[in-house]
Amino acid sequence: MSDIGNIRMQVMWNRLVSVVEEQALTLLRTAFSTSVRESGDLSAGVFNPKGEMLAQAVTGTPGHVNTMAEAVAHFMAAIPRDDMFVGDTYVTNDPWLGTGHLHDITMVSPSFLDGKLVAFFACTAHVVDVGGRGFGADGKSVYEEGIQIPIMKFAEKGVVNRDLVHLLRVNVREPNQVVGDFYSLAACNDVGRRRLTGMMREAGLSSLDDLGTFIFSRTREAMLERIASLPKGSWSNELTTDGYDEPVKLAATVSVGEGGLHVDFSGTDAMSRWGINVPIIYSKAYACYALKCVVAPDIPNNAASLALFTVSSPTNILNAARPAPVSLRHVIGHLVPDLILGALATALPGRILAEGAGALWNIHLSVRPVAGAEGRRAEVLMFNSGGMGARPGLDGLSATAFPSGVHTMPIEATENTGPIVIWRKELRPDSGGDGEFRGGLGQIIEIEALAGHEFDFSAMFDRVRHPARGRAGGVDGRAGVARLDDGTPMRPKGWQHVPAGRRLVLELPGGGGYGPPERRSSEARQLDLTRGYVSGSST
Template sequence: MSDATVDPTQEIRMQVMWNRLISVVEEQALTLLRTAFSTSVREAGDLSAGVFDPQGRMLAQAVTGTPGHVNTMAEAVLNFMAEIPCDEMYPGDTYVTNDPWLGTGHLHDITMVSPSFKGEELVGFFACTAHVVDVGGRGFGADGKSVYEEGIQIPIMKFAEKGEVNRDLIRILRANIREPNQVIGDFYSLAACNDVGHRRLIEMMDEIGLANLDTLGDFIFTRTRTAMLERIAALPEGAWSNELTVDGYDEPVHLVATLKTRGKTVNVDFTGSDPVSRWGINVPIIYTKAYACYAMKCVIAPDIPNNWASLEPFTVSSPVNILNAQRPAPVSLRHVFGHMVPDLVLGALALALPGMILAEGSGALWNIHISARPLPGGEGRNAEILMFNSGGMGARPELDGLSATAFPSGVMTMPIEATEQTGPVVIWRKELRPDSAGDGQYRGGLGQVIEIEAAAGHQFDFSAMFDRIENAPRGREGGQNGTPGSVTLDDGTKMRPKGWQHVPAGRRLMLKLPGGGGYGDPSRRSNEARSIDVIRGYVTEDGQ
């Protein structure tokens, strides 16, 4: 559909229908939020939801959701279509996988895709993803040496056919996971989420008089593509490289990105990054691509809707390395370095667009998976508990960084009350960490201090998934680095930043999350801003 074929009235009508389509996927996502069993979905919003055309191209996504889920889902639907032919799709079907290379990068994320039929015609697909609390195996952690140790793998298959749930799959799941009620409940929530999206779409099409989504899809993609190409054309031409060193598992990991603008596309290449690790910190390229595209879009076109046409101009390439790990590499903690990819790519963009890019932040979520159990001979319950925690964002060119904010993932922190309800733990402290932000004309965001203990009569093991302990977030344009994080017990015992470890009964785990880097020369920060920092407790008198 070109501009010449659309009169103003038709253009307004199409825009209204586009907004209606977005409301459909918003209700789809809210259904998942309201019915999910896991706190990672219900409280943190670690999910995605979207609607796709019959060719598997994403038309619209829900605002609720993480870039890692949304942008991998945008590619994953095509993988489902390659595995299940259209002539084997029926109304009432729902398909599922947690394959890291075909879905969202690790086994803990469940992706479901449902075809949407209007009568006998396939008019599109609904897809959604969510992080579940357990998939068996070693549990959520970096200790596995291959993906086969990390949990049960579900190939692309039918969760339901013509409305009938695959009971054999349910039985296999129940026999292989530690929290079957939570996880299977989330499977049904995912399926219900797509079903609600389908029903609302058909209601919308009947109301408006649409036989299919072809004309609306053409309008969405044409407008989006035109706007994207205008933004890309305004970029300087050239190639810029950035390097980033992060903690890794038992030795530092070196990441490299080269950003190149070429005509109507922008490419990021990760040649030069370290080889595949023997630990579960590797990243499948589908997840690397998701966050690389997100970083580019944040700078180049943050206001343009995210769909197939807005993602198409961005390409990603890499030899086999830690950011392009091949099966059967362990990938359980793919989010740690996947969340570092935006800082890596933004560092290259800062060379192309000086004065426009925020400083580095804590990047990866400080996820912690707790496996709690009663003391030997005691009474109590076993529980698998997942917490998402965030350090500080980097300062921006004209604003201080946001404190305790999950950038780039965008997930929320579970309330401690909800966490304590899921298992026998006590969160004694969860507060901002003074003096953790990098100084600058604009101050970085603060990290947090979190203090966790097993409830009386219990002990726990935990899987550490932390970074930025040995390598602090860097400031930009003269701003100072943020303060690195630390992991200890309350008696000062130093714990490792990654891997499964034990916390004895009566001891408390102390997490100090990193602060974001500062932006600009600290001497240019106003006296008023510094005074406010002290009054609010962000900076102590000694930390000035």
């Protein structure tokens, strides 16, 4: 290809990224749920007619993007090409075919140009409720966790499936929010389709075949160059998580060869009887993300880059078989990157950050008036982040959602969704592990229902009994705590009750430190004191 041809293809590649970014921003602007609108818990991407991901939006989470990259093929297998029409949109929340649990809705829409199938658009978002037990770990099977939507048509030839919409409305606690999010997801794909066909007509393209070849060949070449520079061999790591009622061991072996990297989860504990199991599609998504962070963080994420990472596992908590309960698959799944990075730390000394809080401290509140009182009922979902591990050469980031990448919800937006008050939301002093480079801080959050109200909440917390470990001589981060304001301890997982007049206090875990504490500079320690990151007694 000539230099001019290469330049033109690069411009088209950039245009394609802008198309999917506008697709994602449409979902952000129109979503009903605060978890999508305020936190960006979503993904969007464009795929070729073979179902291979060409480009993803920058906005989004690895757990959604990388599972969606595999999910589109499942849609294509379920809906024959002859049953695909202009104006179609397909939907599922199947945990094993989508993104790992029922609360994530994935929609896929075919895109046609002059009657010819030229692409698929896909998007995913977390909705506030799917019925059943609600968002929590208490279910004993996926059947208890909510309504299951097999791969089916949300719309055919532009006409929405009203029976599906009615079925949703009578199965969820927040029908307006949930149905609104379904329409937002469909609109998101519609915007992508319109922008793509406009771009193709403007550029005189009848297909994306040549552009896809350009994208995949350049990506694969760059990835193989990076892999060639890595040491070859196999390295293992183990990590203990809180589990539900007993600790859970995660194990992984990472093998680096000339043609790619492989992760094996053999040695990981068996499936749990509680809803913390992880379908392999989600474990693979975060394993691939961790590998890419190390190998090639600056190379675009698409089918070619993902193809060089493979994952295997016997049936266990990271490869849960249907019908295992999987509602909180993110809690264990978000710890997979620390597991993978810990193995690579041996192979790449001085390049891997310390462990962090990992899993989001999600909390679902079910608020209601006390008996005999008038008031408002509401389902409120909050995403909260602990501290990242310290990095070689830099302190860890505080209250940052790594590896999920979602934003922390503004308290004003959260309070607007239900009758609650968030009295306190601040950094937690002394929660970051000491070291030459300090671990990131967690947060302290204090929540109360409005007068005359009480609430149940679903705890989805980890790093309470097993804090983030430091690296290279760094100190462990501080463990998390869940309690009432009178000191009553609360469990880290499961539905629990907060009576009227009491406040729920969450003390989120901090990240581990990096390097021996005695190497931390006096200037850095003084700055920590000045900013209130540490108390005088901790230095």
